[in-house]
Amino acid sequence: MEKKETSQPLSIFSAMFLVAGTCIGGGMLALPVATGINGFLPSLVVMLVCYFAMTATALLLLEASLWMHEDDVHTSTMTVRLLGKKFKILTWLLFLFISYASIVAYTAGAGIQIASTFEYYLGIHFSKDIGALIFILIFGSLFYVSNVVVGRVNSILFVGMLLAYFGLVMTGINEVNPKLLIKREWSGSLMVLPLLLTAFSFQTMVPSLTPLLKKNSKALQKAIIGGTTLTLLIYLIWQLLTLGIVPVDGPFGLKEALEKGEPATQFLREHVTSHWLVASVEFFSFFAIATSFLGISLGLFDFLSDGLKIKKKGFGKLALMLIVMVPTYIIAVKYERIFLIALYATGGYGDTILNGLIPVAMVWVGRYRLGYKSESGLPGGKPLLVIIFCFFFVALMMEILNGTGYIDTIYELYDVFKFKG
Numbered sequence: 001m002e003k004k005e006t007s008q009p010l011s012i013f014s015a016m017f018l019v020a021g022t023c024i025g026g027g028m029l030a031l032p033v034a035t036g037i038n039g040f041l042p043s044l045v046v047m048l049v050c051y052f053a054m055t056a057t058a059l060l061l062l063e064a065s066l067w068m069h070e071d072d073v074h075t076s077t078m079t080v081r082l083l084g085k086k087f088k089i090l091t092w093l094l095f096l097f098i099s100y101a102s103i104v105a106y107t108a109g110a111g112i113q114i115a116s117t118f119e120y121y122l123g124i125h126f127s128k129d130i131g132a133l134i135f136i137l138i139f140g141s142l143f144y145v146s147n148v149v150v151g152r153v154n155s156i157l158f159v160g161m162l163l164a165y166f167g168l169v170m171t172g173i174n175e176v177n178p179k180l181l182i183k184r185e186w187s188g189s190l191m192v193l194p195l196l197l198t199a200f201s202f203q204t205m206v207p208s209l210t211p212l213l214k215k216n217s218k219a220l221q222k223a224i225i226g227g228t229t230l231t232l233l234i235y236l237i238w239q240l241l242t243l244g245i246v247p248v249d250g251p252f253g254l255k256e257a258l259e260k261g262e263p264a265t266q267f268l269r270e271h272v273t274s275h276w277l278v279a280s281v282e283f284f285s286f287f288a289i290a291t292s293f294l295g296i297s298l299g300l301f302d303f304l305s306d307g308l309k310i311k312k313k314g315f316g317k318l319a320l321m322l323i324v325m326v327p328t329y330i331i332a333v334k335y336e337r338i339f340l341i342a343l344y345a346t347g348g349y350g351d352t353i354l355n356g357l358i359p360v361a362m363v364w365v366g367r368y369r370l371g372y373k374s375e376s377g378l379p380g381g382k383p384l385l386v387i388i389f390c391f392f393f394v395a396l397m398m399e400i401l402n403g404t405g406y407i408d409t410i411y412e413l414y415d416v417f418k419f420k421g
Helices: 012-023 026-035 040-066 075-083 085-122 128-144 147-175 186-199 203-212 217-245 254-260 265-271 275-308 315-334 338-368 381-404 406-420
Strands: none
Touching: 012 147, 012 203, 012 217, 012 275, 026 040, 026 186, 026 217, 040 075, 040 186, 040 203, 040 217, 040 338, 040 381, 075 085, 075 203, 075 275, 075 338, 085 128, 085 203, 085 275, 085 315, 085 338, 128 147, 128 275, 128 315, 147 217, 147 275, 186 338, 186 381, 203 217, 203 275, 203 338, 275 315, 338 381
16 A cells, blocks of 8 residues: 555644745745835835735635645635635636746746856856756656655755855845945835735645644644744845845846846846855755745645546656646746746736635635634634735735736826825
């Protein structure tokens, strides 16, 4: 008889690293590029709001997940049981969209990272397409082993990321120019809301995390809150360093990075004198992408296994791996600016609905219509659920307005009245 993957649960720290590692990925590398024009303080304020909102909805999704008795139940089944069959198609579309868009972004970013690193250090030139292929073959194959192995490999990568991050901070702090951190442009700060939501996005793997900790509600809460808090602290220092080193304007500035749709790490090395800092940035960014790729892919594998009723063993595992990895690679190498475009898209629509509005709706129905009880219930009752729902609804409306062009008119009016004041 085949040994079950969940026979040996992860530790709380491994689960915490899985949460943080999923968050700290491509979104982090794009943060300085997207927020640099607004400045450090405005991006910090919006980041704090997104941190609280995304942590709250993760705890709500955990509450709903713990109501399910089976270990292999994922978002598709949870939505049908709590919200009805009419939400099944919506959940499928959003889950596939946010998951594929995220891992496409990470694969594209890793392809650029691997290709540039080989050329910079070894003088070996190959395309980012080959870099993306190397990345997806190595890390995609881990899912053929087991979810527990994925979690443990992720922990090793996350420790490596922390070591590289420590080296980055130690060598980069002296390179920071305080004058670059003074810039404040509040009128455009909300425009980066979709990307900042993505930077704290990991909810798609919460149902996968639940059986890995044997449905221990206290341990799961600690893993989620600890993981998002660790993410926040790392983001704050990362923003301080990059926005304090890379200028907004000029050659190899943040505006140029935004136009090309490339992560800030590609431009950071042009503004520093320490070779150790360059090495730390390269290692850190690669580990960040790899851990996030593993976390999002874990949720997608389990979601497809649950929704398509494919067993995670033998040929079933191979089929799931191909369904996930082949489309990801093709899309990642076909579109030049997919790195930033995918991250904005997942935050604007995927995170606001799937990771924001739907968890609130599931818990509202579960608590107040079906009478479910849970040890992990988020305090605050109906008022807090209403506040969280309104936040994500406003974020969704902003993204819709942005897509139609009306948001530009709103900001123009804001600038006019600010000037008159």
